[in-house]
Amino acid sequence: MKISARGESIQDSPIRKLSPVAIKTKEAGKKVYHLNIGQPDIPTPPEFFEAIRSYSEKVLSYGPSDGINELKDAMINYFKRYDIDLMRENLTITYGGSEAVSFAFNIIGDPGDEIIIPEPFYTNYNGYATMSDLKIVPVPTMAETGFHLPDISEIEKKITSRTKAILICSPNNPTGTVFSEEEIRSLGEVAKKHDLFLIADEVYKEFTYDGIRHFSVLEIDELRENVIVVDSISKRYSSCGARIGAMITRNKDVMVSVLKFAQARLCPPTLEQLGAAATYKLPHSYFEDIKKEYQLRRDTLYEVLTANKDIVLRKPEGAFYLMAKLPVDDSDDFAKWMLESFDVDGETVMVAPGGGFYSAEGERTDEIRIAYVLDSSKLKIAGKIILEAIREYNKKS
């Protein structure tokens, strides 16, 4: 029995692949600070659970394939805070942001078609590209320039007759970069000029620091036909295990098609949609303390890490990740070594090696992604452990 080429070639999760090693590390009695996965420690709003607990139907039956109106309406009101006008028919509720990516990839291209993505990028785009048999054409961005976009001509250069879309994620996973209005508008002009879809993963929309404002592709009226937004409550309302996201577009052909894909998998889970609707009804002030907390963590970690002048790291503007270029040759080996052979007073750190966030293997073997999902005092310790680990690691080799 031979499995398919796509089944063979689909990428291992670089975020989860060291998990078996970490389990052994912990079994051996070491404490591990988990900075490898974007699992926030912020409590899920109690309103989420209360809405689910108050469900009183006798039969948990199929819901609408595109999601329940209670959630759609709550989302529409949420977007009004940003002067983004949406209607129910612009929204498809999905199984997390992941399914929105999957639907978008299936709809924008056929096998062999190309999608341009600035790299490093969220590793699961690789998985969905494999499933949809799309080819990812990367545009490199660099630690030295805070992973901002290169000159727009560098992107335009990558466009071929098979290019169907450009995808951006802002605030960015894995880099924390928030693309400026100017950067987004330039991309939009290129998309418009070449008749391409512009897919924007905006799941970290709320998490921007130093007063920087997230600029959404939904704000550009001329791109109504081009824009597809991937959205999710996982990070916004710290409910990763709920699996509720959305695909947002004003393009009618896309909506006709996505409804058919949505019907094929019947409907999103009903209870979680009710929980999600309750979170979207929270006042906007809900985000204030959370943003302050994340900003404090970013500042703490940034300060600790940049004490080593050989680490290349610009202060990221958003999300809760940073991508740091380390003075080590092989961050895959370094991350594994930290778990297996290193500790400071019985404690060590788990990070995600950077290589997995690039489309080709063997790129940027000196970068690591850190998710700052622990409180500042722990981050301070974890950051110092990383610095000490770099010293030790480079001594041994």
Add this chain to the structure above:
Amino acid sequence: MKISARGESIQDSPIRKLSPVAIKTKEAGKKVYHLNIGQPDIPTPPEFFEAIRSYSEKVLSYGPSDGINELKDAMINYFKRYDIDLMRENLTITYGGSEAVSFAFNIIGDPGDEIIIPEPFYTNYNGYATMSDLKIVPVPTMAETGFHLPDISEIEKKITSRTKAILICSPNNPTGTVFSEEEIRSLGEVAKKHDLFLIADEVYKEFTYDGIRHFSVLEIDELRENVIVVDSISKRYSSCGARIGAMITRNKDVMVSVLKFAQARLCPPTLEQLGAAATYKLPHSYFEDIKKEYQLRRDTLYEVLTANKDIVLRKPEGAFYLMAKLPVDDSDDFAKWMLESFDVDGETVMVAPGGGFYSAEGERTDEIRIAYVLDSSKLKIAGKIILEAIREYNKKS
């Protein structure tokens, strides 16, 4: 902006496509008996909701990509009732049976590869074949023989160098047919001989009547490497809105690959998995009354419909569907006409036209699928309305 060929060609749901018509019918004041969709009216076990209500973690965080062990263990115990030995590493928890179909399709073949399916078949296989760019090669089965399999040579004849799998659904949606142990074993021999995967959709496993026993492909030890089972709690525990299913296989290569697909979409919803685990812990006697109820419904509907000798209908052995061949030319038009232009004392019936359950358009335009998801007294009325509708419809044309 042009969308992809697959985005254009993916099939409309034949089960849901008359819904806008039905809405107008109801707005016009008519009562509609919904026999078009397999949404059971059986209450979801209260244990499902209780398990969810008692969740007490503060953060609803990501779970394991392949599902939580509490659910896996409950499923393993459930399968022991059938002497089917499974281990945690044979189970991947999915978003409903749908995602298990999607994973299986992605893993067994690459774009252009073929999968043999007896038709009529569950319409969403079409959707997933489109998404995976697999070609469905149908094997016709007939109302006259209760939609049982033709001679195995008819199936073997369809095998080409691109054939990667045979898929069966037993008890069957849309026909209610339960394939015999002999039929399943013959298919298994062919799969073995030609090195094909045998995918079995067994989500209706519990629903067999007249003492007939469901024979699972998991019971054939020689097929350990070939077999992939699609499973779900949607019908088994009347929880369609929960979206919890599973892919079951003992093939290690398939499991390695499916974990990577599962990681790409992170994890199934945590709360529903806890609810599902609670239902799987119910004693097996839970099914007794439900099976009796469905058998009574089947008998009622069968008796009413076969009063018209021009209807071809063998008594189905399982699930809660039947596929009837009617003395009408165009069941699409007939189903729409019943909603728009016909009623008996202000009441009419919604059925699913049969054509949508075939791979090619224009096949079997005289068949309808009925889901017997209402109680017997309602089914009796609905059945009589259908008979009266056939008389009227044929008078007018």
